[in-house]
Amino acid sequence: GNSKLSPEPARTYTIGTVIPPRWVQGMRVGDTYWHYTNKNMINTLPTQYIIDGCATGSAPSQCGFINPRNAAQQLTTVENVYQNVGGLRTSGIDFDLSYRLRVTAVDTFTLSNNFQQLVSYLQQNEPGGQWNNYAGRLIYQGYGAGMPRVRDYATATWQHKNFTFTYMMNYTGGMKWNDGTTDVSCKEFYYCKTPGIFSHDVTVGYTLNRWNFLAGVNNILDKKAPFVADGTTNTAAQMYSSEIIGRYVFLQAGVNF
Secondary structure (H helix, E strand, C coil): CCCCCCCCCEEEEEEEEEECCCCCCCEEEEEEEEEEEEECCEECCCHHHHHHHHHHCCCHHHHHHECCCCCCCCCCCECCCCEECCEEEEEEEEEEEEEEEECCCCEEEEEEEEEEEEEEEEEECCCCCCEEECCCEEECCCCCEEECCEEEEEEEEEEECCEEEEEEEEEECCEEEECCCCECCCCCCCCCEECCEEEEEEEEEEEECCEEEEEEEECCCCCCCCCCCCCCCCCCCCCCHHHHHCCEEEEEEEECC
16 A cells, blocks of 8 residues: 555546436436546556656656665566546536336336446546546546446336346447657557447346345347457456456345345
């Protein structure tokens, strides 16, 4: 860890509204704008940024996280621990939609959707340093963090008495590759960005007295994680965990008491 960490103050603003349209019974529409400003943000930095900052002198404080070279004067390890990296300015819009329709006395259909639009994501990796634009960027090379501009999560559920069937869709927008300082040039390199990706899940549930049974298939289409040159897993493990695992089936039973 890092015993020199100091608190992370922040200012947050959230403005939103929820509207139930009178002309559509069972529907709710919500819209929220949020804005966060952090100082002394606690975070880890891309390893490449730490090395570049020390080598070029643009971030000399990062030199303390680089261990001594070996006998062949090669770099050995970088201690990528949490530190007060500077600041963060980010904002976005969330749009929520839910709709519940009673089809018959024993059948109900429910639809929900959460759409997230990232408006800005500026991060200062060094106190007093430059502001880096990470909106729509994927930090590769073993870091694996990404800030897609668009995310969407939708569910549709049909309930018949004690039986439920749910379909879930998750979308993560495409991102440009960034080494922590600059974007990878698409003119110089074939691999320079990650496309948007959809994943789909289904679950079936049944309630019997105090017992709850659930079965499902995650990543039902067996969508593969997109290639990312991170040097370890050939993808961004933090971003595409379900795609790394692939299609899998699960069974679950629980009891209320």
